[in-house]
Amino acid sequence: MNEKQYLNEYQPKDYPVVLVTVDTVLFSFIKDELSVLLVKRNNHPYKGHWALPGGFVDQTQDPSLEHAASRNIREKTGIDASYLEQLATLGSGKRDPRGWSVSTAYTALIPHAKCEHFVDSVDDAAWFSVDEALRMKLAFDHTAIIRLALERQHQKAxxxxxxxxGLTQPFTITDLRKAHETLIGKPIQRKSFIRRFESSDMFIDTGKVRQERGRPAALxxxxAAIKSFRFVRNLDE
Amino acid sequence: MNEKQYLNEYQPKDYPVVLVTVDTVLFSFIKDELSVLLVKRNNHPYKGHWALPGGFVDQTQDPSLEHAASRNIREKTGIDASYLEQLATLGSGKRDPRGWSVSTAYTALIPHAKCEHFVDSVDDAAWFSVDEALRMKLAFDHTAIIRLALERQHQKAxxxxxxxxGLTQPFTITDLRKAHETLIGKPIQRKSFIRRFESSDMFIDTGKVRQERGRPAALxxxxAAIKSFRFVRNLDE
DNA sequence: TCCTTTAGTGACTTTAGGACACTATAGTGG
DNA sequence: CCACTATAGTGTCCTAAAGTCACTAAAGGA
Structure with missing residues (x-):
């Protein structure tokens, strides 16, 4: 049998089906607090439970897994996440009562201001503080996925x-440091952070300043290259 | 409709099927050279091409994705990889001519001595030096997956x-340093490596030594905790 | 005995983060 | 106008850990 014949006769449904979904852990800083976007399920299973935004791969729309992830983000937030990272893939016969299921989890950080209005208009989506989300009984294994995402974001910070x-541009060094501190869960030496900020050569001084209380801060x-920038040495934990 | 009714009537095959596979990038050091295990495909598509060991998730045998990966490793090498790490998941409508396909890639390092005999007995499996494997026209997107695995192993080193x-225990500090050097692709300062070796507190001196040419080396x-040990500072690149 | 080879150590340099006090620049209230 | 407070930003010393490289140690072989 040649390849053409094989492909013509290939019937995938001769084999048991695996359900393929994507889930995204979307973080945002709301009042210096780390928040995660959740969506209320209005279908079985876990109907009425809060869950991570996500769903089945749609072969008519999604050329790739990553596309499926960003489509789900767009549907719930109205924006395209400029940082979207694949986290892990969970697959087992037990995680979904409908059958053997595989879910590829993605994580992203988005500026809250950019999507605040849209999210408010989507009535089954809402931001929860991470602490709160972790205390809730979420659908599927989504609590574990959030933990994975937190761990990844902690390391990246x-x-x-x-x-x-997670910030709206432009931003001050303090804005960025506070974002890191929120993800790490402890304060960072200001001087150390500024040194890294400057030595990285990943930022452009806009020349403008922002002032709230005290001395104005440079913006x-x-x-663009910041996405792949890495220090050889980690901050203290 | 309640959940029980929903599940009873749920027909996954009402939706287009996604093919779910795992692929494993298995590395081993053969004469200080990094090698990767490949398997010759004897089915369409890519019949006759070399490919990464892997295949469809088998719902009758595999409780989880990771199980599917280690099962594939066991089938081709006869051993259980004690270090098996999930790399990434590739999914698109184009990577497999049979349809929309998702593959979760794993990577592992195994000591060559432990599986040499078994691999020789499996007539469609063979070790290739990484350089050679990267020059070959492999099945699917397996060349890209190998590159991902190399990048990951490089970082981990x-x-x-x-x-x-990737070593047989017990081993000398030099054995380990050479393994790191192979993955990084450049020499490491002996003194620095020994300092890290000792400060990590991840090794037990067996009291025995091994001698080839020159002064005997401690073994x-x-x-066990070495799998999750991390330095805060990377070696130079 | 000396040469070669590989293992292992000593000691100085370099890099970069930690700590913390100091100065700078804004608003505010007497 | 002058403290006082708040936040931004700098100067300086300390410390941890890697880089460098010469030295010593212990084996076999000519």
């Missing part, structure tokens, strides 16, 4: 500037 | 002792 994607923008 | 899983075993 120690050796990269990925947390910058910066991040360069 | 800079901040962990994961490469130890060590790795502690």
């Amino acid at each position: 120690l050796y990269s500037f990925v947390p910058v994607f 910066y923008k991040a360069k | 800079l901040y962990s002792f994961v490469p130890v899983f 060590y075993k790795a502690k």
Whole structure:
């Protein structure tokens, strides 16, 4: 049998089906607090429970897994996440009562201001503080997925500037430091952070300043390459 | 409709099927050279091409994705990989001519001596040097998956002792350093490496030595916790 | 005995974060 | 106008850990 014949006769439904979904852990800083976007399920299973935004891959719309993830983000927030990272894939016969299921989890950080209005208009989506979300009984294994995402974001905050994607540009060094501190869960030495900020060469001084209380702070923008920037040395934990 | 009714009437095959596979990038050090295990496909598509060991999730045998990966490793090498890490999941409508397909890639390091005989007996499996494998026209997107695995192993060699899983225990410090050097692709300062080796407290001196040419070298075993050990600072690149 | 080879150590340099006090620049209230 | 407070930003010393490289240690072989 040649390949053409094989493909013509190939019937995938001769084999047991695996359900394929994506789930996204979307973080945002709301009043210096780390928040995660959840969606209320209005279908079985776990009907009425809160869950991570996500769903089945749609072969008519999604050329790739990552597309499925960003489509889900867009549907719930109205924006495209400029930082979207694949976290892990969970697959087992037990995680979904409908059958053997595989879910690829993604995580992203988005600036709250950019999507605040849209999220308010989507009536089954809402932001929860991470502490609160972890105490809730979420659908499927979504609590474990959030923990994985937190761990990943914590690590990234120690050796990269990925947390910058949770800020609206331009931003001050303190804005960025506070974002890191929120993800790490402890304060960072200001001087150390500023040194890393400057030595990284990943930021552009806009020349403008912002002033609230006290001395005005310089406003910066991040360069595009910041997404892949890495320090060789981690901050203290 | 309640949940029970929903589940009874749920027909997954009402939706287009997604093919779910796992692929494993299995590395081993053969004469200080990094090698990767490949398997010759004897079915369409890519019949006759070399590919990564892997295949469809088998719902009758595999309780989880990771189980599917280790089962594939066991089938081709006869051993259980004590270090098996999930790499990434690739999913698109184009990577497999049979349809929309998702593959979760795993990577592992195994000691060559432990599986040499078994692999020789499996006539469609063979070790290739990484350079050679990357020059070959492999099935699906397996060349890209190997590159991902190499990148991951390279990073791990800079901040962990994961490469130890490619060695037969006990081993000398030089054995381990050479493993790291192979993954990083450049020499490491002996003194720096020894300092890290000792400060990590992840090794047990067996009291025995091994001697080839020159002064005998102390033999060590790795502690179980080594899998999750991390340095805060990377080696130079 | 000396040469070669590989293992292991000593000691100085370099890098970069930690700590913390100091100065700078804004608003505010007497 | 002058403290006082708040936040931004700097100067300086300390410390941890890697880089460098020469030295010593212990084996076999000519």
